[in-house]
Amino acid sequence: MEKLSKQFEFLKEIEKLKTVIRRTFILDESRCENDAEHSWQVAVMALIFSEYADTQQLDMLKVLKILLFHDAVEVYAGDTYLYDAVAAETQSQREIEAAGKLFGLLPDSQQREFRELWEEYEEGKTAEAKYARAIDRFQPFWHNYMTRGKAWQKHGVHASQVRKMMEKIEAGSGFLFSHAESLLADAVKKGYLPE
Amino acid sequence: MEKLSKQFEFLKEIEKLKTVIRRTFILDESRCENDAEHSWQVAVMALIFSEYADTQQLDMLKVLKILLFHDAVEVYAGDTYLYDAVAAETQSQREIEAAGKLFGLLPDSQQREFRELWEEYEEGKTAEAKYARAIDRFQPFWHNYMTRGKAWQKHGVHASQVRKMMEKIEAGSGFLFSHAESLLADAVKKGYLPE
Numbered sequence: 001m002e003k004l005s006k007q008f009e010f011l012k013e014i015e016k017l018k019t020v021i022r023r024t025f026i027l028d029e030s031r032c033e034n035d036a037e038h039s040w041q042v043a044v045m046a047l048i049f050s051e052y053a054d055t056q057q058l059d060m061l062k063v064l065k066i067l068l069f070h071d072a073v074e075v076y077a078g079d080t081y082l083y084d085a086v087a088a089e090t091q092s093q094r095e096i097e098a099a100g101k102l103f104g105l106l107p108d109s110q111q112r113e114f115r116e117l118w119e120e121y122e123e124g125k126t127a128e129a130k131y132a133r134a135i136d137r138f139q140p141f142w143h144n145y146m147t148r149g150k151a152w153q154k155h156g157v158h159a160s161q162v163r164k165m166m167e168k169i170e171a172g173s174g175f176l177f178s179h180a181e182s183l184l185a186d187a188v189k190k191g192y193l194p195e
Numbered sequence: 196m197e198k199l200s201k202q203f204e205f206l207k208e209i210e211k212l213k214t215v216i217r218r219t220f221i222l223d224e225s226r227c228e229n230d231a232e233h234s235w236q237v238a239v240m241a242l243i244f245s246e247y248a249d250t251q252q253l254d255m256l257k258v259l260k261i262l263l264f265h266d267a268v269e270v271y272a273g274d275t276y277l278y279d280a281v282a283a284e285t286q287s288q289r290e291i292e293a294a295g296k297l298f299g300l301l302p303d304s305q306q307r308e309f310r311e312l313w314e315e316y317e318e319g320k321t322a323e324a325k326y327a328r329a330i331d332r333f334q335p336f337w338h339n340y341m342t343r344g345k346a347w348q349k350h351g352v353h354a355s356q357v358r359k360m361m362e363k364i365e366a367g368s369g370f371l372f373s374h375a376e377s378l379l380a381d382a383v384k385k386g387y388l389p390e
Contacts, residue, residue, distance in 0.1 A: 004374065007243050012341075014239060018221050018232050026213050037213050040235035043263055044209060048202050048305065061256040068238055068259075110243065146207075179199065 003107045010105040016075045023081045023155065024140040025147045032151075035071045035079060038139065043067045046135045052175040053134075055127035066121045066132045069114055073098035082140070082165055083157050095122075124171070134172025137165060138180060145183045149192025159188050159195050198302045205300040211270045218276050218350065219335040220342045227346075230266045230274065233334065238262045241330045247370040248329075250322035261316045261327045264309055268293035277335070277360055278352050290317075319366070329367025332360060333375060340378045344387025354383050354390050 017035040026033050033041075043064050050060060071079070076098035080091045103115040121129050141162065144152050152162070162184055170177040188195050212230035221228050228236075238259050245255060266274070271293035275286045298310040316324050336357065339347050347357070357379055365372040383390050 011240060011243060012222060015222050015236065017235075018228065019223060019225075027207060027210050028214060030214075033213065034232070036232040036235045037229070040212075040231045040238070040263065041210065043235070043238065043259070045206060047260060047263070048206060048301075061259070064238070064256070064259050064263075065242060068235065068242070106243075 006105060006107050007110075010102070013075055013102060013105060014069075014072050017071065020071070020074045020079050022079050022140070023151050024143045025150050027143065027146055029147050029150060033143075035074055039068055039071055042070075042132075042135050042139050045139055046132065049135065049173070049176065052173050053127070053131040054173055055131070058131055059128055062117070062128045063132050065114075066117050066128060067135065069118060070121050070132065070136060072114075073102055073118070076101055081155070083155055083161055124168070130172035132172070134169045134176060137168045138173075138176050141166070141169070141180055141183070145187055145192070148190070149187060152187075152193040157193055159184060159193055162193070201300060201302050202305075205297070208270055208297060208300060209264075209267050212266065215266070215269045215274050217274050217335070218346050219338045220345050222338065222341055224342050224345060228338075230269055234263055234266055237265075237327075237330050237334050240334055241327065244330065244368070244371065247368050248322070248326040249368055250326065253326055254323055257312070257323045258327050260309075261312050261323060262330065264313060265316050265327065265331060267297055267309075268313070271296055276350070278350055278356055319363070325367035327367070329364045329371060332363045333368075333371050336361070336364070336375055337378070340382055340387070343385070344382060347382075347388040352388055354379060354388055357388070 015036075017039065020035040021032050022035060022038055024033050024038070025031070026037075046063050046067055047060070050058065073095045077091070077094040080087045099115060099118055103111050103118070106114060120126055121132055124130055124133050140151075144150070151157075166177060166180055166184070169180050187193055210231075212234065213232075215230040216227050217230060217233055219228050219233070220226070221232075241258050241262055242255070245253065268290045272286070272289040275282045294310060294313055298306050298313070301309060315321055316327055319325055319328050335346075339345070346352075361372060361375055361379070364375050382388055
């Protein structure tokens with residue numbers, strides 16, 4: 001029963017991702033999405049786009065585990081906007097501390113598994129982590145394109161910043177990267193964001 | 196490229212789950228949750244509680260695929276409240292039509308895979324479907340307990356109705372069912388809902 005209580009403590013904390021708000025608008029543009037919705041959507045996209053991963057024969061169960069928990073530490077560390085250079089400076093330290101606190105709630109064996117998956121994602125070296133990171137970058141980019149640059153304009157983002165961010169798409173899926181490149185060119189042409 | 200456009204059409208439609216509102220309150224009680232958040236949370240709970248599934252050696256990738264898409268048809272069919280007997284009468288037909296329309300957007304091979312997973316879930320015969328259904332029932336039950344019966348009271352739900360609903364927890368996880376039974380007894384004792 002002690003094990004079960006620990007699992008419920010963890011589940012209570014991680015449920016708060018429903019209240020961590022990101023900068024990305026949902027497609028009907030009525031509001032910004034939260035981390036829980038985002039985590040669901042990247043898991044769905046990873047499944048639908050699996051054939052476009054650079055590495056075939058990915059361990060898709062691992063990819064899904066990584067994506068379902070990839071933003072979990074934001075329960076304590078908050079969401080850091082991709083284009084916020086100041087917050088980015090302290091992001092890593094804040095997130096490492098949050099990971100210790102959050103995953104530390106779990107029973108020992110699960111603590112180790114989920115903490116290691118989070119670290120694997122952060123390091124971005126394995127094929128699964130690379131693909132997960134590519135999808136995590138592609139999703140908000142796609143939303144920005146589909147909402148005619150709503151969040152880009154709100155935060156004064158330039159195409160060169162988006163191009164830099166897209167490196168992680170390239171590292172996991174050449175196919176999605178080349179699609180993103182043409183969407184970005186189109187976005188600049190249509191005036192969604194400045195070059 | 197035709198394949199990719201089909202996948203994007205499907206992803207655009209399924210993203211609307213962020214706007215399908217359920218009767219379950221999030222744990223801070225500020226609002227009800229939506230289908231996208233719910234789908235993320237049941238996937239997370241399925242992973243954390245996997246040791247409590249009646250069948251060991253479950254195909255967890257299949258469980259996650261099922262749960263990530265189990266409410267997808269509600270994009271067209273809407274959410275049917277567990278305790279709404281009138282809506283339940285037309286639910287099955289509405290959802291079958293919605294499944295045809297939604298999964299029909301995908302390229303052929305994916306269409307078949309995800310439609311079959313949805314049907315497997317609806318039929319509830321395989322070990323993976325049974326466990327997924329148990330988690331899908333346990334999650335709102337747990338939220339109702341944690342919010343001191345907020346949604347039960349709002350909709351005039353009695354313990355006997357909850358007990359009936361809990362049969363699907365029992366069919367997939369005897370362990371979680373017996374935990375739910377003691378939480379329900381406690382909820383009645385504390386006056387969260389009438390016997």
